[in-house]
Amino acid sequence: MQYKILVIDDDNDFVDATKLLLEANDYQVITANNGQEGFQKVKKESPDLILLDMMMTYKTEGAETAKAITADAAVKDVPIIMITGAKKEYSFPFELKADQDNLPIKAILEKPVDPENLLKNVSIFLSKRGKEHYESMSMTEKLISKWKGKEGNLIMILHEVQNHYGYVPRNVAFDLSRHLDIPLARIYEVISFYHYFKLQEPGKHIISICIGTACYLKGAPQLLKEIKNLLNIEEGQITQDGMFQLQGVRCLGCCGLAPVIMIDDKIYGNLKPNDLIDIISKYTNKKVSVS
């Protein structure tokens, strides 16, 4: 498989030299001369890696482009190597460091870039991405060959992916886009149109709180308030550690035990708000406390 690398830089000499270097090492290279064009190419071309110049038309253009990429669900996982000649000369309005949680920047290389160091970094981040890619690939390939040429194949494949993972991982959406030759944006349109498809990995434990009539009358609103308070999330959300997902349901079929919650497939009935700390704590290694 040939990896695709996008080089975003307004320095044509650097772009040409980098393109030559990468192509000589069997990478496919596409280029853009500014942040806006670069962002559009990220969306359109689905590159495996981005080399992004920090200072183009203005000194933080690269960082703004990285932020725009991070904010776009369809492309936020594409790794970025930031290239800068300005790291020492300017203070940026944010801390410029690699591997921040909120930015996909994996490394920062200073100009003039040592070709060997560049190739080493490219190889590291592509092999990491390649591993994830490989893990998802076999299943994606199987699904594609199963549904290829059949009407409505995208929906059928997305259903199988959703059933398998509990959501549609971004790297699978990338693979589908490439192999089915469907724009990534179209795939995300379909995913967001149908409520059934999810883009986020589900919580490890699903807490279903019944807000059907019997439970409602017996205190479900107070239970719901207490669970939200304990987990610090709203209905439909997942806790930051991914441990719990909270959802409201209409009836769990055991109204005689009202009010009722279900965690995964275990029912807890006749509950009072005070019972919840101990129940939720059973699913964690630490005691849950009231905030």
Ligand code: FES
């Ligand atoms: S209304 Fe809650 S279990 Fe039926």
